[in-house]
Amino acid sequence: MNDRLCLAILCVSVVFLGLVSLCLGEQWSSLHDTLVLPFADPESVSAVITREIRLPRTLIAIIAGISLGVSGAAMQGLLQNPLASPGLVGSASGAALGAVTALYFFAGTWHPQSVPLAGMIGALITTSLVYLLSGRDSSVSTLILAGVAINALAAACLSLLLNLAPSPFAIRELVLWTLGDIADRSLQDVWVMLPCTLLGWLLLTGTGRSLDALTLGERTASSMGINTRKLSWRVFIAVSLCVGAAVATTGMIGFIGLVIPHLLRPFAQYQPSRLLPLAALGGAAMLLAADIAVRLVSLYTDVPVPLKVGVLTALVGAPFFLVLILKSRRDYAR
Amino acid sequence: MKQSTKHTSLNVTQTDVQDMATDTVRIQVQDLTVERGGRAIVDNISFDLMANEMLGLIGPNGAGKSTALACIAGIDSPTSGSVVIDKRDLTSYSSTERARCIAWVEQLGNVHWPLSVERLIMLGRIPHLPRWSKVTDADYAAVENAITEADCQSIRYRKVPTLSGGERARVLLARALAATPSLLFADEPVSALDLGHQLQTMQLLRDYASNQHAVVAVMHDLSLAVRYCHRLALMHEGRLVAVGEPAAVLTNDNIANVYGVSVVTGCDSVPWVIPEHRISTPKS
Numbered sequence: 001m002n003d004r005l006c007l008a009i010l011c012v013s014v015v016f017l018g019l020v021s022l023c024l025g026e027q028w029s030s031l032h033d034t035l036v037l038p039f040a041d042p043e044s045v046s047a048v049i050t051r052e053i054r055l056p057r058t059l060i061a062i063i064a065g066i067s068l069g070v071s072g073a074a075m076q077g078l079l080q081n082p083l084a085s086p087g088l089v090g091s092a093s094g095a096a097l098g099a100v101t102a103l104y105f106f107a108g109t110w111h112p113q114s115v116p117l118a119g120m121i122g123a124l125i126t127t128s129l130v131y132l133l134s135g136r137d138s139s140v141s142t143l144i145l146a147g148v149a150i151n152a153l154a155a156a157c158l159s160l161l162l163n164l165a166p167s168p169f170a171i172r173e174l175v176l177w178t179l180g181d182i183a184d185r186s187l188q189d190v191w192v193m194l195p196c197t198l199l200g201w202l203l204l205t206g207t208g209r210s211l212d213a214l215t216l217g218e219r220t221a222s223s224m225g226i227n228t229r230k231l232s233w234r235v236f237i238a239v240s241l242c243v244g245a246a247v248a249t250t251g252m253i254g255f256i257g258l259v260i261p262h263l264l265r266p267f268a269q270y271q272p273s274r275l276l277p278l279a280a281l282g283g284a285a286m287l288l289a290a291d292i293a294v295r296l297v298s299l300y301t302d303v304p305v306p307l308k309v310g311v312l313t314a315l316v317g318a319p320f321f322l323v324l325i326l327k328s329r330r331d332y333a334r
Numbered sequence: 335m336k337q338s339t340k341h342t343s344l345n346v347t348q349t350d351v352q353d354m355a356t357d358t359v360r361i362q363v364q365d366l367t368v369e370r371g372g373r374a375i376v377d378n379i380s381f382d383l384m385a386n387e388m389l390g391l392i393g394p395n396g397a398g399k400s401t402a403l404a405c406i407a408g409i410d411s412p413t414s415g416s417v418v419i420d421k422r423d424l425t426s427y428s429s430t431e432r433a434r435c436i437a438w439v440e441q442l443g444n445v446h447w448p449l450s451v452e453r454l455i456m457l458g459r460i461p462h463l464p465r466w467s468k469v470t471d472a473d474y475a476a477v478e479n480a481i482t483e484a485d486c487q488s489i490r491y492r493k494v495p496t497l498s499g500g501e502r503a504r505v506l507l508a509r510a511l512a513a514t515p516s517l518l519f520a521d522e523p524v525s526a527l528d529l530g531h532q533l534q535t536m537q538l539l540r541d542y543a544s545n546q547h548a549v550v551a552v553m554h555d556l557s558l559a560v561r562y563c564h565r566l567a568l569m570h571e572g573r574l575v576a577v578g579e580p581a582a583v584l585t586n587d588n589i590a591n592v593y594g595v596s597v598v599t600g601c602d603s604v605p606w607v608i609p610e611h612r613i614s615t616p617k618s
Contacts, residue, residue: 215454271447
């Protein structure tokens with residue numbers, strides 16, 4: 001299967017899963033109610049449910065999925081390492097810290113979008129901190145070390161907040177948020193995450209050929225006219241922006257950025273530039289599917305609490321990743 | 335035996351140095367110095383590279399050959415001194431301009447993803463592809479040509495990790511050829527190759543040094559260096575000890591001083607240089 005066919009299949013899956021996601025909630029609604037009614041009769045209950053509850057959920061799943069998938073592919077290309085993940089840049093934990101801080105101090109009392117906004121600010125602060133730490137002229141490994149250090153710091157601050165939480169209810173609230181979820185979001189949340197996300201995507205387009213050149217190592221790539229320092233900053237900032245925006249809105253959703261590029265790489269003939277669009281659509285499809293699965297579980301089983309989508313992606317992603325590593329060990333054997 | 339064959343016999347190879355058509359200078363290296371950690375790895379070297387010339391850069395391990403080559407290729411920046419390519423200072427070239435003119439083949443180059451050989455060689459066209467442009471027929475033609483020249487036809491659909499070290503070296507050379515550079519710098523291009531492919535690659539590099547192109551190759555095999563290079567540059571501890579026609583550079587004295595080895599040289603149908611025994615630690 002070549003990459004164009006794979007791209008087409010992924011496009012169709014995203015559209016299909018998107019429609020399923022729009023039709024599914026506390027109960028199924030018909031395709032007619034979902035697609036036609038919101039335009040024909042905007043004030044009907046079904047239209048309001050589709051517009052206010054299911055549409056944001058679907059959009060956020062697609063946007064965050066694209067961000068996580070494409071960022072994973074870009075990071076793996078930049079580091080020439082199939083085990084790299086977007087979490088390495090530090091902005092994800094920064095976003096989580098920012099959002100949890102907002103949740104802790106003024107949950108819902110100040111502004112409905114205060115949590116994702118604080119998450120965005122957290123992501124931007126950690127990105128600038130990594131920038132200051134590693135300096136302008138840093139190599140890829142310095143960048144990553146700075147990212148890991150900031151990650152550890154953000155995790156420590158998160159633990160401190162949990163430690164100081166006044167009641168078990170507050171702790172539960174904070175922990176559940178970090179698990180990663182896209183239920184009960186509004187269109188305003190989409191608007192909050194959109195600017196940074198689009199900027200990140202924009203920065204990532206056009207990096208494909210440079211990432212291809214990096215296949216030959218940093219020195220040969222620079223002999224081929226690629227400014228590797230500039231490239232690493234560009235990818236780093238792009239990933240920080242779009243992953244930060246995703247995490248600020250949804251919480252930590254793991255393994256998509258790791259598994260999806262790994263899974264789709266053979267269809268891109270292992271070429272980083274071809275992998276970027278595949279991983280973007282693959283990420284969207286996986287997050288949509290996981291979010292649908294979570295809703296199906298609530299709909300058809302007696303599980304008392306709704307599952308968080310981040311828990312599901314980790315539960316499925318981790319063993320899946322193990323199998324992939326075992327299967328492709330041959331491919332990567334040097 | 336040793337006495338009777340040295341010097342004069344090596345001169346046999348120099349018949350076709352006169353074939354070098356013009357005296358156009360492609361590269362002028364002036365007072366190039368590279369310091370790393372307070373030590374001069376390349377110490378004030380100067381030489382010219384002519385059009386249609388293949389220059390062999392030789393010397394013991396740690397002599398600074400690879401560092402000098404990387405500076406001339408514009409990958410590392412020298413501490414002082416200058417490199418002038420086609421009458422323009424190398425620092426005035428944009429990175430794309432430089433990459434279109436110069437190809438550099440890394441010593442023990444690595445390939446990080448299991449690409450197919452064909453796709454890997456295609457990466458060599460990157461300097462010629464503006465950001466949003468499509469791959470053209472000219473690009474495919476250059477890749478086909480490189481595959482044929484570097485004898486990669488039989489392995490073109492294999493994945494790079496399944497190749498042997500020598501096959502990978504040929505593929506990486508083909509990647510550089512696909513860029514159709516007018517200056518080709520190869521860091522130990524034949525070290526990993528079998529006998530047949532050593533000769534094939536050396537002949538390929540020498541043939542490439544025509545049409546106003548020029549080639550610099552870092553070499554350890556002195557017999558091949560004498561046989562295929564128009565001129566040799568001998569480096570020792572960062573300094574350029576000698577540069578010139580192979581027979582003039584590879585005197586027994588020079589080799590003894592630099593490598594600390596006495597050699598037997600001669601020429602039957604081809605010139606040869608064989609190490610005899612170690613003399614002592616090399617003098618500096």
